[in-house]
Structure formats: structure tokens, C-alpha cells
Amino acid sequence: MKSPSTLYAGSALVISAVLLTGCASQNSQSEGEFAPSGNVVVTVPFAAGGGSDVSGRAVAAGLEEATGLSITVENREGGAGAVGYAHFQGQEGRDNALLAAELALVSLPLSQEVGFDYTSFTPIMNLGSDYALLVTAGDSEFETCADVVEATRSETVVTAVSGATGIDAITISLVEQDQDVEFDRIPYESGGEVVAALLGGHVDVAPLNPSEVAGQLESGDLRALCAFSEERYEYEQLADVPTAAEQGIDVAFSQFRGFIAPGGISDEAREYWIAAAETYAESDAYRSYIEDNMMQPNALFGDDFVAFLEETNADVQAALG
Amino acid sequence: MIDNLILGFQTAATPENLLWCFLGVFLGTVIGLLPGLGSTTGVAVLLPLTFAFEPVTALILLAGIYYGAQYGGTITSVLIATPGEAASVVTTIDGYQMARKGRGGAALAIAAIGSFIAAILSLALLMTLAPPLAQLAVRFGPAENLAIMILGLVIVITFQGGKLVRGAMMAMVGLLLAAVGVSTGFGEARFTFGDTNLLSGIPFVEVTIGLFALGEVLHQIRVGAAAPIKTSFREMMISGKDVRRSLPAILRGSGVGFVLGILPGAGSTLASFMAYGIERRVSRNKENFGRGAIEGVASPESANNAAANANFIPTLSLGIPGGATTAVLLGAFTIYGLQPGPLLFETQPALVWGLLVSFFIGNVVLLLLNLPLAPVFAQMLRVPYGYLYPVILLTSIIGAYAVSNNTFSIWIVLVFGIIGWIMKEIDLPMAPLVLGLVLGPLLEKALVQTSAAGAGNLGILFTSPISATMLALGAALVIAPVVIRRARARVAARRAAERQASSFIDS
Structure with missing residues (x-):
């Protein structure tokens, strides 16, 4: 139904963070020379509380730990994911935007006129598979x-x-x-x-x-x-x-869950996010995300994830006829 | 039962937990005050903060936020006619009229009292009867759900009193607007004109903000700004008489809310509309409805709170979320390493009973915090409207943007603001339109499912006893007033004829 906004979510979080502990600030390390500009936002194309939301929040927390950046989650639901993906398409070239992707990335373009498909974006990491x-x-x-x-x-x-x-x-x-x-x-x-x-x-x-x-x-x-x-x-x-x-x-047949960056980002940005994803894949946070949700781990990065998407695309196309 | 309650109190009622509950209610109220942000968002946003706590403390904090946010939405509905959630749309009808008459404080207080009574009653039922009620709830299949929606629409349309046709018209407009977007079951885009934003349909929160907040401001500007409300602090307070008058409405509202709340999907919006519709028919004060009747605030507010609690019955005893907020809370369970499902009561008694007791504590805190504050909030209306309007406009637009982080929402508010103004000028009721819009997708889903279950035949609507009864009730609601009026007219005509005849004989 409704989703948090950066503005209110941010201020509510700040207020409560102050109320809670007066959290110590992070910003510890940055790998190499490149670092994303500004606050990083993970878009979740579905409502708060669903499987996509859970994975988006797990990714945000995990990458926050891996990179020391501050990462927030934004829900943009609607049209079975179409609204969120369309918004993300408008973020082309931005190195501080990510999206919690799942099967809709492949199945939506095959069933609707949405103006994007999985090649419009830069796939970073596949987290795992959820079977039925x-x-x-x-x-x-x-x-x-x-x-x-x-x-x-x-x-x-x-x-x-x-x-x-x-x-x-x-x-x-x-x-x-x-x-x-x-x-x-x-x-x-x-x-x-x-x-x-x-x-x-x-x-x-x-x-x-x-x-x-x-x-x-x-x-x-x-x-x-x-x-x-x-x-x-x-x-x-x-x-x-x-x-x-x-x-x-x-x-x-499995439903994958992963995350992607916008299309048209620089090679350094892509490498940066892949490196961060690899660090995350080694963490306890990743393992507990997979286990809590009873998924099968299947960490794939960059080109391997692209190849996986190509395969999934062919499967879904065959299934939907 | 008693042992379980003691266990619950032992788990929940520690000073630390009480403090967090208090903070949660406070934060929730603030979130609810912002248009467009309701309890679902509040819980989802603050969820990550609670990971550092013990599960019970975290759930208590979340319960506090949940109740606080619901009440916050009521405050804006009453004071500036801007409902934060669909469930408080009906409250604006009489709540706002009360506020205009200087009785805003009483409206807010009765909302707090009504919610509290409804919460206590529904929690007591929840604690004693959750598992059998949940078994009953799953018996409601597509056909029964379809019948409930139809009955709900009929009640809402007919509660417009003499404006039956206008109410029906607006409900149909609402249903038509609800047809925009991706259809249930088939996944096809309808009436979107290639616009991605319209794929998710016309969003009702933005429509509500536009119709009520912006529409009201435009209307007030045309009729000339009303003078700020001048009443003493004393008049802002609620009187014992108000409470006595509202008590039957609160009890009826709680009942309606509880029953609808158990059914997954029907939810608190339909509950609040139906409670209002029923109250408008049975109340002794029915002629004042729509003009600031306190029962018109008490009944929907009790209903939506009872429904919100009853929502937890399928959540806790079956592991099925009953509504959006409970879905988020259910997500929280998994994060704390708990397995929602039928075994939760057995495997995690301390947690479940701790949670139920914390709902209770949350409601007590809400009442303690908001009853004294109600007249204070109502003081806001002493501000001259010249200053208040820009603030209302600004918060409506920010609120609309906040709903989905999308400028498209602002356009929806503007367009429906103008529509709302026109509707006010030509005296068309807005509540049925909102209900049509909210119910549209649910009604369509139930219709598609019923037709799929009956292989294209809607006959099961009449063979299922539950749905047949509800349809009969709906039909009676439409036909009965006409029949009664005709009968009365006939009796009156006969009496007149007799009188004439007798006077003829006399002379």
C-alpha cells in the first residue's frame, strides 16, 4: 500500500536513532579509489513486508557492513514491479543506485510493454534461488x-x-x-x-x-x-x-533474487559493487539471509549473473509461450 | 489462560519495555500525523531499528508504533479533514463537522476512548478464541468474500439516506476508477495509455488526500474563509454525557470491526464504512449524522481498531497476514528467528502472550497519552484559516509525494482536489467514491476467483449459505425502505380518507 519516503523515513530514522543510542558513525574504509557519490539507495519494486523487501533490506544492511557507506531502502511498488523498474531505468548512469531484483526483471518484459528488459541494467549479484x-x-x-x-x-x-x-x-x-x-x-x-x-x-x-x-x-x-x-x-x-x-x-524452476545497478555506469563503479557483493557473500549476514528464508545459496557475480539471466529468460519465454 | 496471561505480563510489563512502548506510541502518533504515512509505513520504516532488541521488546515497540500511527491518522481526519489512511476516511464525515463546531477535542477524545474499548474487547476475544475463529475464517472462500463486498457496498450506498442515487453513482465511479491498472488474474494492463505509473492503478491514498484536504480548502476559499474556532478549553473537553451517548455506537462498531477483521483481506476500511453505515440506520441520533454526530466518530473508530486487532487472529494462529501491517510484523517474526505458523502459540508462549499483553499495554498508553492531549491538538484550529490553509496544502502535497516517492502522486492529488471541490459544490458524496476505489480491486479479485472456482458459473454465490444470506440481507436493505415508505403512505392515505369520510358524516 504505502511505502517509506526518503524524506520522512530519513527523518524518522534520525530522530529514533538519536533517541535510541546516539549511534556511533561508520565510514571506516573505502576500497581502491572509486566510491559511489552520495547516499546509496536500494530501490525495492514491491511493497514493504514482502519477499523482495526482505531481500532489499538484507542487501542494504550487508553492503553497508561491507563498504561502510550509508545505504537506505526505498519501496516503489505498483504494476507487479513495473513502476519500480521504470523508475530505476530513469537512474541510468548513477553509481549510487541499486535495485533488489527478482523474477519480474525477466517475466515483466516478456508479458507487458514496459520499455525495459534485463539488458537495460547492470546485473551485480545473484543471491540465491527460491524453488516452489x-x-x-x-x-x-x-x-x-x-x-x-x-x-x-x-x-x-x-x-x-x-x-x-x-x-x-x-x-x-x-x-x-x-x-x-x-x-x-x-x-x-x-x-x-x-x-x-x-x-x-x-x-x-x-x-x-x-x-x-x-x-x-x-x-x-x-x-x-x-x-x-x-x-x-x-x-x-x-x-x-x-x-x-x-x-x-x-x-x-526457481525464482532468483539478486541486485542490479542502473545501465550505463562506469566500469569502476561496476567493479566496486561486484567487489562489495563478494565481501557480502562471505559474511554471516548473507548466510543467515539465505537460511532464514529457506533458499538455496547461489552467489553469482557480474557476467555470471548475466549468463544466468539469459538462461532464465529463455526458460520463462518457453513457459509463458 | 490465567497462567498464560501472567506469563505475558511477566514478559511484557518490565519498566524498560513500558518505556519503549511509550516511545513507540509517541513516534507512531507523529508518523500518523503526516498525511500519506500510516501504520504500515511506520512499522516498516522503524523495523530495522528494533533488530538490536530482544524480540519481545522489539514487538512491543512495533505494537506501540502501530497503534500510535492509527491514532495520528485520526487526528488529521478530524481537524483538517485529511485522512492518513483509507480506514479513517469515514471519520472525517462527522469528525470534521464536529471540529468546525468547536467540538474537535471531544471528537478526538471519543476516538481515543472508542478505540480503547474496542481494543480491550477484541483483545479479550483474541486471547480466548483465536484458534477456533481462525478455523472459521478460512471457510470464507471467494464466493463468501464477493458477497461480503457486495453487502458492504450496499450498506455504504444506502447510508446516504435520501441521496441513494447519488451515493450509488459515486460508488460506481469509484469502482470504474479502480479498473485502471493491471488486472487481477490475467495480468493485463487496462486504461493505462502506456503510462507506467498507471499500471498500479489510481492510488486511493492520494485520491483521498485530494478529495478531502484540497477539495475542502478550495471549497472554503470560495465560500469565504470561516472564522477560526473560538471556544474555551473547557468546551474542547469531552463530557460524561458524550461518552454515555456514544457507548452503544462503540459497542456496535467493535462488533462489526471484529467480525470483518478476522477475515483475511476484508480489512479495517470496509469495517469502518460498514460500522458507520449501520450506526446511521440504527442510532437514535441518526438525523444528526453528517452534521457532527459524535456517534459518527465513535463507531468507525472503534470498528477500525477492533478490525486491526482481529487481524492478528489469522496472523498468530495460522501464520497468514490479515492486513498490510500484520504482513510487515509477520516479516519481523522471521527476522527475529521465529517461525510464524499454527505452532506459534505452543512453541513460543512467552512471546505470543507477551505480544498480546503488549497490545493491551500499547492501548492503555495510547489512551493515557492522547486523552489529555486531545483538547491541546484541537487548539490548532484557533489558528486563523489564512495561515492554516497553506500548511494543509503543503502537508497534503508532501504527504502525497511521501506515499510513493513519485511526483505522479502530486498530480493525482491536484486533479482529485479539483474533482473534490466540484463534487462539494454540486453536493455529491465523496465517501462512496473512496470506498468504491478501495473495494474495486478486492471485488474484482473475488469475482474472478468465484468465476474461476465455478468454472465460469456464479451459481455458487447462491448455493453457499453464508453468501446467500449476505446477498439476501443486501437486497433487503435496498428494498425494505421503499416497501416501508409505500406501506406508510398507504396507511396515511387510508387514515386521511377515513377522516374525510367521518367528517363528512359529522356534518
Whole structure:
């Protein structure tokens, strides 16, 4: 709904920082000669509180630690991310701007006329991947994803998807293409709504990220049938969940999270941010971000991240048809 | 239950926590006073600051900010007709009229008292009945949600009294405006004319600021600036009579708010509108509604506070955020290394009960802080309007910019300011327009989902008992007044005829 502004957020933060401790100032080190000009702003193209916001704030805190700069977060939500990315496009050439990127960077340009794609920006770092689990109610008759696919051949199976071009919709499309079946889809707008729909019996199955359902899986209210990942999860709670491939469904698709700089920045600026990202990737803060959100670590920097985006772009294009 | 409460008090009621709670309420009130900034933003902005604390202390601070910000939004709604959040739009209708009559202090005080009573009642229910209520809430699927939205719209349209057609017209305009942007379910852009800013639709906070704040200022300039309000400090205070009169409204508002608050998605905006609409029908003082009735402030304010607390039922017992702010708080749980979900009550009793008790403490602090301050805030209106207007204009525009850090928002405020002024001049109600705009996307989502669930057939609306009942209620609201009026007219006509007949015989 609403998002913090630099002005008010800044002043509120200053007031409270003074109230709290009278924090000591940082500004310890600066690598090499180059340093970004002015205060660094991380744009989050989604509302406060969501997965993008969490990753944007983790990146801001981690880079603050790595560089000694002061870094603030700004939410510019709207249009499934389009508003934030469009704003970021207007920041071309600025070396003190970053954006917390995710799948929308690739899926938006493929589904809407937005005037940008991933080549309009300078990718810096991929943090990790978030895969979907196919989840069903605790008392459901389904035991495996193969059961679900089999059921679609004789009856209607209703699945929830949040977002028309998000990871849910893409994963379901990939399953449909792989198995030549069709699901009935009910659109929702957030993982929380989808969990409620599963608990209330309004949908039969739903793809969800592990962090969205960990509590329900533990309590037994919901069950995970399979994970759409290449390999099984190593997290204790998820180690027993088989991959879709083990059940004969050859689908693995992940939502990446990372951060990018605007297009047209200098080579020094790009190198600077990549170096800062590498320092961050070694930190405890990075590890706890990945683990708290039950993601798979997949730190990629600069050109490797670009190559990864090219691959993702091809996958999404195929899935969205 | 008692053990749990004691545990909660032991965890929460330390001097240090009380201090942070107090600070949180204060900071929250300041944030809420700024137009465009509400509780969601306040909590999100100050969240990182709390990482240094123990989880319980941090959550207490955040709860303080949450309640403080909600109340801050009420202050501006009442004094300068600038609601900070959609949930306090209805409060402006009677609150601002009270302020113009020199009763701003009483309006603010009853809002604080109403919120407090609503909070205590809803927290008591939350503590005793959260898990079964949450189970009930998830039964509400797309069809039931669609029926609730329709009922809500009907209540709001019909509360315009004699202006039924105008209310319906404005609600439809609101719904039409809500159609702008990326559509639910299909992800297609509608009516955006290639503008990226419009992809997210027409933002209702900016529309509200424009219609109410700017529209009011323009209207006042045309009718000639009103004299500053001259009342003694004593008159600014609330009287015992005011409280007694408002009590039924507070209780009804709390009930409506609580029920709607449990349902994920319906939220406190609809709750405040519905509570006002119901109060306007059942109150003994109904003819004064819209002209500064204290019940018209008490009821929506109680409702939105009760809804805000009831929002925590799905959050705490199922791990599903009930609203935007609870979504941010849920995010905070994970940051503190806690796993939100159905097991939270069992695995983290100290934390959950500490949090519930801190909600309680937050409300007590809010009342203690704001009841004495209400007349003081109301003194602001002694400032001649010649000075006040520029300040209102400036804060509205800064507030609008603050919503999304985007100059596009300022244009929205300006355009809707002019629309609001015209609407005032030709006497069109603004509240239904705002509700239409807020409900539009929710209504559309429920409609798309219902139709998807019924494979294109909306029949499930009538086969689900809950939604069928609600639709019947909505239909009754529209038809009943007409039927009653006709019946009365017929009785009156018969009596007149009888009288005529009898007088004829007499003579």
C-alpha cells in the first residue's frame, strides 16, 4: 500500500536513532579509489513486508557492513514491479543506485510493454534461488505430485497461483507442458492468501515457496508433495520432500533474487559493487539471509549473473509461450 | 489462560519495555500525523531499528508504533479533514463537522476512548478464541468474500439516506476508477495509455488526500474563509454525557470491526464504512449524522481498531497476514528467528502472550497519552484559516509525494482536489467514491476467483449459505425502505380518507 519516503523515513530514522543510542558513525574504509557519490539507495519494486523487501533490506544492511557507506531502502511498488523498474531505468548512469531484483526483471518484459528488459541494467549479484513446493491440505488424498497429475486426467484439479507471470504460474505451465495435462487455476495475490485458500479447502493444490509454508508443514496442516528443484533440499524440515523429477515430472524452476545497478555506469563503479557483493557473500549476514528464508545459496557475480539471466529468460519465454 | 496471561505480563510489563512502548506510541502518533504515512509505513520504516532488541521488546515497540500511527491518522481526519489512511476516511464525515463546531477535542477524545474499548474487547476475544475463529475464517472462500463486498457496498450506498442515487453513482465511479491498472488474474494492463505509473492503478491514498484536504480548502476559499474556532478549553473537553451517548455506537462498531477483521483481506476500511453505515440506520441520533454526530466518530473508530486487532487472529494462529501491517510484523517474526505458523502459540508462549499483553499495554498508553492531549491538538484550529490553509496544502502535497516517492502522486492529488471541490459544490458524496476505489480491486479479485472456482458459473454465490444470506440481507436493505415508505403512505392515505369520510358524516 504505502511505502517509506526518503524524506520522512530519513527523518524518522534520525530522530529514533538519536533517541535510541546516539549511534556511533561508520565510514571506516573505502576500497581502491572509486566510491559511489552520495547516499546509496536500494530501490525495492514491491511493497514493504514482502519477499523482495526482505531481500532489499538484507542487501542494504550487508553492503553497508561491507563498504561502510550509508545505504537506505526505498519501496516503489505498483504494476507487479513495473513502476519500480521504470523508475530505476530513469537512474541510468548513477553509481549510487541499486535495485533488489527478482523474477519480474525477466517475466515483466516478456508479458507487458514496459520499455525495459534485463539488458537495460547492470546485473551485480545473484543471491540465491527460491524453488516452489507443490503443497496440499493435510487431509488431502494426494500423496505425490504424480497422483495430482494423474487426477487431472480424470477430474478437475484446482490450483492456486499468485500473480499471472510469477513463479507459480510458470511452474504450473511447465508441469502442464511436460505432462500434457491441464489444471484449473484460481488467481491469488500473495502466498498468505494461497495458504488460507488451501486451509479452507478452496483449492486442491498450490505451488508455494518453502518460507511461506514452513509453519504449516511443521504442524501438519499442509503437506508438501514434491519440490520443483534439481536436487532435494538440505534443510532438515524439507529433506524428505522428493523432487518432481523423482516422481517422473521433469520440471525444475526457481525464482532468483539478486541486485542490479542502473545501465550505463562506469566500469569502476561496476567493479566496486561486484567487489562489495563478494565481501557480502562471505559474511554471516548473507548466510543467515539465505537460511532464514529457506533458499538455496547461489552467489553469482557480474557476467555470471548475466549468463544466468539469459538462461532464465529463455526458460520463462518457453513457459509463458 | 490465567497462567498464560501472567506469563505475558511477566514478559511484557518490565519498566524498560513500558518505556519503549511509550516511545513507540509517541513516534507512531507523529508518523500518523503526516498525511500519506500510516501504520504500515511506520512499522516498516522503524523495523530495522528494533533488530538490536530482544524480540519481545522489539514487538512491543512495533505494537506501540502501530497503534500510535492509527491514532495520528485520526487526528488529521478530524481537524483538517485529511485522512492518513483509507480506514479513517469515514471519520472525517462527522469528525470534521464536529471540529468546525468547536467540538474537535471531544471528537478526538471519543476516538481515543472508542478505540480503547474496542481494543480491550477484541483483545479479550483474541486471547480466548483465536484458534477456533481462525478455523472459521478460512471457510470464507471467494464466493463468501464477493458477497461480503457486495453487502458492504450496499450498506455504504444506502447510508446516504435520501441521496441513494447519488451515493450509488459515486460508488460506481469509484469502482470504474479502480479498473485502471493491471488486472487481477490475467495480468493485463487496462486504461493505462502506456503510462507506467498507471499500471498500479489510481492510488486511493492520494485520491483521498485530494478529495478531502484540497477539495475542502478550495471549497472554503470560495465560500469565504470561516472564522477560526473560538471556544474555551473547557468546551474542547469531552463530557460524561458524550461518552454515555456514544457507548452503544462503540459497542456496535467493535462488533462489526471484529467480525470483518478476522477475515483475511476484508480489512479495517470496509469495517469502518460498514460500522458507520449501520450506526446511521440504527442510532437514535441518526438525523444528526453528517452534521457532527459524535456517534459518527465513535463507531468507525472503534470498528477500525477492533478490525486491526482481529487481524492478528489469522496472523498468530495460522501464520497468514490479515492486513498490510500484520504482513510487515509477520516479516519481523522471521527476522527475529521465529517461525510464524499454527505452532506459534505452543512453541513460543512467552512471546505470543507477551505480544498480546503488549497490545493491551500499547492501548492503555495510547489512551493515557492522547486523552489529555486531545483538547491541546484541537487548539490548532484557533489558528486563523489564512495561515492554516497553506500548511494543509503543503502537508497534503508532501504527504502525497511521501506515499510513493513519485511526483505522479502530486498530480493525482491536484486533479482529485479539483474533482473534490466540484463534487462539494454540486453536493455529491465523496465517501462512496473512496470506498468504491478501495473495494474495486478486492471485488474484482473475488469475482474472478468465484468465476474461476465455478468454472465460469456464479451459481455458487447462491448455493453457499453464508453468501446467500449476505446477498439476501443486501437486497433487503435496498428494498425494505421503499416497501416501508409505500406501506406508510398507504396507511396515511387510508387514515386521511377515513377522516374525510367521518367528517363528512359529522356534518
